[in-house]
Amino acid sequence: MNCLNINKWCFALLVVSFFVLNTSCKQNSEASVLEADVVSSIEIKNEIERVEPMHWWVGFKNTELQLLVKHPNISAATPKISYKGVSIKKVNKADSPNYLFIDLDISKETKAGQFNIVFKFKDGNELTQTYQLKTRETPAADFVGFDSSDAVYLITPDRFVNGDTSNDIDETLNEKTINREDNYARHGGDIKGITQRLDYISDMGFTAIWPCPLLTNDMANSSYHGYAMTDFYQIDPRFGTLDDYRELADKSRARGIKLIMDQVANHCGSAHWWMKDLPFKDWLNYQENFENGGKLKTSNHRRTSNQDIYASKIDKEEMANGWFVSAMPDLNQRNPFMAKYIIQNSIWWVETVGLGGIRQDTYPYPDKAFMSEWAGSIMTEYPNFSIVGEEWSTNPLLIGYWQDGANNRDGYDSNLKSPMDFAMQSSIVKALNEEETWDEGLVKMYEGLANDFYYASPKDLMVFPDNHDMSRIFTQLKGDIPNTKIALSYILTMPRIPQIYYGTEILMNDFQKPGDHGLIRTDFPGGWQNDAVNAFTGKGLSNEQKDMQLYLKKLLNFRKDSEAIHNGETLHFAPFKGTYVLFRTLNDEVVVHIINKNNTPITLDLTRYAEVGLKGKTLKNIITNETFVWGDRIILKEKGSLVYTTKL
Incomplete structure (x- = not known):
C-alpha cells in the first residue's frame, strides 16, 4: 500500500470513528436528559393520606425499605413503581383495610430522585403518591457519637428558654394554654431557645446536648413532658419545626457540640394517630383489652425478669408487655411491621438531622430480642455512632447485662454501647449523706467504682448526679454545697461519660416538694423575657449560685481538654x-x-x-x-x- 492510500485509509477511519463516537455521546446525552426528565418532569402528587417514612435515601448498607401506607380502603389497590433500581418485593395487607405495607428493594446503583407510586384499584380508579429518594449528605463514618471525652447537658426543652413566643400555642392540638404557674402545664420553651443559648452551653464546657423528646405529644395534659408521642415523624409545633431542629443540629455541630435525640421504642401516647385505626390486631400489647374497653394491664416494672433464670412466665409477660402507664400504649415489637417501623424511624432521624447520638428511653421494657436488632441495625449503618439506654437499676449486674460485649450466660448481646449508671449515682448520694461513719460512706463510692471489673467497657457508661425523673442533686444531698461539689467533681473525673441536668450549675432544687416531677423541671431563670433572675447573665443569682456556676464551668472546661480523664x-x-x-x-x-x-x-x-x-x-x-x-x-x-x- 502506498503512502497516498495509507493516508486515505487513515482519514476514512478517523471520520468513521468520529461519527461513531459522536453518535454514542449523543445517545448517552439524550439518555441522561431523558432520565433526568423522568425524575424532574413528573407531576408531583400527594393523593395518599399518609406514607411513612416520608422519604428515604440511596446508599444504605441495608437495601430494604418498608413503606407504611395509610388511606381509606387502600388494601384494595395494587401499587406500581417504575423507577430504575427500585423494585417492589412484596405487598403486605394489614388487618385494617386502610393500610398497606410495601417492601421495596433499593439497589446499590439506584440514583437519587423522585418517582410516583401508582395505586390501581379494580374499578379502574388510581391514586398517585410522589416519593423521593435523597442523596445522603454525610458519609456514614462521619456520624461520630458521644464518648468519654464528652460532657452532656440534659435539657427539658419546655422549661429552658422560650426563643419563639409565636409557637407557644397551637390551636390544632389538645393543650392550648401556657401557664408558668402550673408545674405540669406547658411553659413555652422551644428549640429556638436552645439554639439561642448554644454559646452559654459551649462556654460552660459542655460538648453534647440531650433535649428530652421534641416530637409531637398531642395529649390532653402534661404534653410538655415529651415521652407520650402521638406522631413519630413530626416535631411538636409548640417546640418548632423540622427546620428549627436541623438548625439546632447544624449550629451545635459548628460549635463542636453533638446533638443527642431522646427516642422511645417501648410506647407511644394514647392519642397517637394510629390508635383510632390500628393496622394489626397485635400492633399493641394487650390490644384486645384496649379495643374491648377492658381493664388495661400496666407493666409490673420487674426489670430483673429480663435476666432472672427463675422468673415466671407471667412476670416476664407483665414486665415486657404491660403498658408503661395507662396513657402510654405498649408497642408490640414482635410484630415485624412494628419492628421495622421503629428501626426505620430511628435511622430516618439520624440521617435527617445528622445526630450525634440517641438516648433510648425505658430500655429494658420492650422485647429484648428486638432491642438488640434495633441497636444493631443502627450501628451497622453508623459504625462510629453512640446509643445510651436507660436502665433504672442500682444493681451493676443488671446494668452491665445491657452493654455491648457483656459476657452474658444466656448469650444475649444488646448492641448497646452506653447503659446509664444509676448504680454509681446511688452510691455517690448514699456515701455523701452518711455523716457519722464517713469512712464507710466513702467506701460506698470506692466500691461503686471497684465494680467496674464487671462492665464490658466502664468508660462508656453514662453517669449523672440527677436527671429529669429524680430529685435534683442539691436536694438529694440535703442542700450541702461541699457535698454537691464532691459529687460533681467525682462524676467529672471518673472513667465515664458524664451528664449534667440543666440548672445543676445554679443549685436548682425541689426542696418545696422533693421528687415532684413538675418542680424538678422548673424554668431556667433568664429563659423568658422579664425574668427577675437571669442565670445566663448572672443577674439576681446568689453568691452561692454564682460560685457553683463558676466551679462547674472550670471543671467542665478543664475536662474538655484532659486526655487523662478521657482515656x-x-x-x-x-x-x-x-x-x-x-x-x-x-x-x-x-x-x-x-x-x-x-x-x-x-x-x-x-x-x-x-x-x-x-x-x-x-x-x-x-x-x-x-x-x-x-x-x-x-x-x-x-x-x-x-x-x-x-x-x-
Whole structure:
C-alpha cells in the first residue's frame, strides 16, 4: 500500500470513528436528559393520606425499605413503581383495610430522585403518591457519637428558654394554654431557645446536648413532658419545626457540640394517630383489652425478669408487655411491621438531622430480642455512632447485662454501647449523706467504682448526679454545697461519660416538694423575657449560685481538654481517715482527685500514694490555679474536693 492510500485509509477511519463516537455521546446525552426528565418532569402528587417514612435515601448498607401506607380502603389497590433500581418485593395487607405495607428493594446503583407510586384499584380508579429518594449528605463514618471525652447537658426543652413566643400555642392540638404557674402545664420553651443559648452551653464546657423528646405529644395534659408521642415523624409545633431542629443540629455541630435525640421504642401516647385505626390486631400489647374497653394491664416494672433464670412466665409477660402507664400504649415489637417501623424511624432521624447520638428511653421494657436488632441495625449503618439506654437499676449486674460485649450466660448481646449508671449515682448520694461513719460512706463510692471489673467497657457508661425523673442533686444531698461539689467533681473525673441536668450549675432544687416531677423541671431563670433572675447573665443569682456556676464551668472546661480523664488509666486508693483519692493518668498527664469528708483540718500522708510517682512534681489546682510540689504531706483545710493536674 502506498503512502497516498495509507493516508486515505487513515482519514476514512478517523471520520468513521468520529461519527461513531459522536453518535454514542449523543445517545448517552439524550439518555441522561431523558432520565433526568423522568425524575424532574413528573407531576408531583400527594393523593395518599399518609406514607411513612416520608422519604428515604440511596446508599444504605441495608437495601430494604418498608413503606407504611395509610388511606381509606387502600388494601384494595395494587401499587406500581417504575423507577430504575427500585423494585417492589412484596405487598403486605394489614388487618385494617386502610393500610398497606410495601417492601421495596433499593439497589446499590439506584440514583437519587423522585418517582410516583401508582395505586390501581379494580374499578379502574388510581391514586398517585410522589416519593423521593435523597442523596445522603454525610458519609456514614462521619456520624461520630458521644464518648468519654464528652460532657452532656440534659435539657427539658419546655422549661429552658422560650426563643419563639409565636409557637407557644397551637390551636390544632389538645393543650392550648401556657401557664408558668402550673408545674405540669406547658411553659413555652422551644428549640429556638436552645439554639439561642448554644454559646452559654459551649462556654460552660459542655460538648453534647440531650433535649428530652421534641416530637409531637398531642395529649390532653402534661404534653410538655415529651415521652407520650402521638406522631413519630413530626416535631411538636409548640417546640418548632423540622427546620428549627436541623438548625439546632447544624449550629451545635459548628460549635463542636453533638446533638443527642431522646427516642422511645417501648410506647407511644394514647392519642397517637394510629390508635383510632390500628393496622394489626397485635400492633399493641394487650390490644384486645384496649379495643374491648377492658381493664388495661400496666407493666409490673420487674426489670430483673429480663435476666432472672427463675422468673415466671407471667412476670416476664407483665414486665415486657404491660403498658408503661395507662396513657402510654405498649408497642408490640414482635410484630415485624412494628419492628421495622421503629428501626426505620430511628435511622430516618439520624440521617435527617445528622445526630450525634440517641438516648433510648425505658430500655429494658420492650422485647429484648428486638432491642438488640434495633441497636444493631443502627450501628451497622453508623459504625462510629453512640446509643445510651436507660436502665433504672442500682444493681451493676443488671446494668452491665445491657452493654455491648457483656459476657452474658444466656448469650444475649444488646448492641448497646452506653447503659446509664444509676448504680454509681446511688452510691455517690448514699456515701455523701452518711455523716457519722464517713469512712464507710466513702467506701460506698470506692466500691461503686471497684465494680467496674464487671462492665464490658466502664468508660462508656453514662453517669449523672440527677436527671429529669429524680430529685435534683442539691436536694438529694440535703442542700450541702461541699457535698454537691464532691459529687460533681467525682462524676467529672471518673472513667465515664458524664451528664449534667440543666440548672445543676445554679443549685436548682425541689426542696418545696422533693421528687415532684413538675418542680424538678422548673424554668431556667433568664429563659423568658422579664425574668427577675437571669442565670445566663448572672443577674439576681446568689453568691452561692454564682460560685457553683463558676466551679462547674472550670471543671467542665478543664475536662474538655484532659486526655487523662478521657482515656487515661484509673487508680484509686481505699478510703482512709475520711479521705478518698483517685488518679487518672495518661503519658505525662496526671489528674488527682482528693475527696475529704472531714469538717476540721487534716494532714494527708502522701507517701501512701508513692506508686503514682508524683514526688517532686508540681501540680496545679484547677479551680484556684494555685500550685504545690508533691511531697510527703498536704494539709486539707476543709471538707470538700480538690482536683489537681500536672498540666501547668
